[in-house]
Amino acid sequence: MEKEPKGDDGGDLKLLxxxxxxxxIRMKAVSYRYIEQDLFIKSDLLVTSNPVHKxxxxxxxxxxxxxxxxxxxxxxxxxxxxxxTGASILPADPYERATARFWAAYAxxxxxPAWVGIMWAATEEERTEKVDETLAAIGRLEEAFGECSNGKAFFAGDSVGYLDLVLGSQLLWFGVLRKMFGVVVIDDDAGSKTPLLASWAKQFVETDMAKEVVPDVDTAVEYLKKLQAHRPGSTVTQLLS
Ligand SMILES: N[C@@H](CCC(=O)N[C@@H](CS)C(=O)NCC(=O)O)C(=O)O
Structure with a gap:
């Protein structure tokens, strides 16, 4: 994925x-030169560009x-x-902007961390605990959707905004949880506890942005298997933290 920068300053733009x-995944599309990183052997460019967290x-x-x-x-x-476009991903109203940031930080x-915990749980008890934490958190976000969306398709209204990107970028891994662990985070069956998010998720994955940047679930499953094979020695943070 290599694209020419389209910023008006002509400066060069790279995304590691x-x-x-x-x-x-949550990076909104601006044109950049995308450079895939190997987190098992970190590049000098990554280490020097982000020396604090790498x-x-x-x-x-x-x-x-x-x-x-x-x-x-x-x-x-x-x-x-x-x-x-002139359209910000954050709401114009300061209170709504603060609310979007609050829920994004919560997500x-x-x-x-709750759903990452499902993948790395050492025992069934621990996995059940992490499933409960995940479902409790998604339940809160279901309520937040009701408050933020004003009956529209996305948290931000008619189009994808900041909180949509932060939560939408996690949907890929909900697919992994369903496939590998049988855990359903956003349920779209009758009697679902997350009907609003189920409808939101369907619309999010249909956006051009999601279609362009979100890989298929099998790619993420393969990555998780690679991480699992790398353990012990690797840490959860090599995937997420
Ligand atoms: N808080 C950071 C988290 C970024 C993060 O955890 N990235 C992971 C990949 S999903 C990473 O680079 N891990 C490498 C490591 O932990 O050594 C952010 O929002 O950018």
Missing amino acids: GLTVSPFV KVPVLIHGGRPVCESSAIMEYVDEVWAAST DSKLL
């Missing part, structure tokens, strides 16, 4: 990423690295959204 990483994603704009997915999303939004700090 990992195809299956939710933190990378993690992807890193956006390198005109030679200057921006680290942390949330910081990158906001940077891209500030530098390009205003100058291209990353509570939901994500």
Whole structure:
């Protein structure tokens, strides 16, 4: 995936990423040169660009690295959204903006570690505990959807916004959980506890952005198997943290 930068400053733009990483999938499409990283053998470029965490994603704009997915999303939004479509991924209203950031932080700090825990649980008891934590967190996000979306298709309204990207980038791994562990995080059956998110997820995966950047579940399953084979010695953080 190599694209020419289309920023109006002509500066060169690179994204250091990992195809299956939710933190990378959430990067809204601006044109950049995408450089896939091997997290088992980290490149000098990754280590020098993100010396603090040595993690992807890193956006390198005109030679200057921006680290942390949330910081990158906001940077891209500030530098390009205003100058291209004019539409920010964050709501215009300060309260709604704070709310979107709050739930996005919740999705990353509570939901994500819970479902990562399902994959790495050492015992069935531990797995059950992590499933419960995951379902409790997704239940909260179901309520948040009701509050944020105003009856529209996405958290941000009629189109995908910041919180849609943060949660939507985790859907790939919900597919892995269903396939490998039989765990259903967002249930779309009759009697579902997450009917709003089920409908949201269906629409999210149909967006051009999702179709372009989200790999198929089998790619993520293969990556998880590679990580599992690499253990012991590897840490959960090599996938996610
Ligand atoms: N808080 C970071 C998390 C990024 C992250 O955990 N990336 C993982 C890939 S999914 C990584 O690079 N891990 C390498 C490691 O832990 O050594 C963000 O939002 O960018």
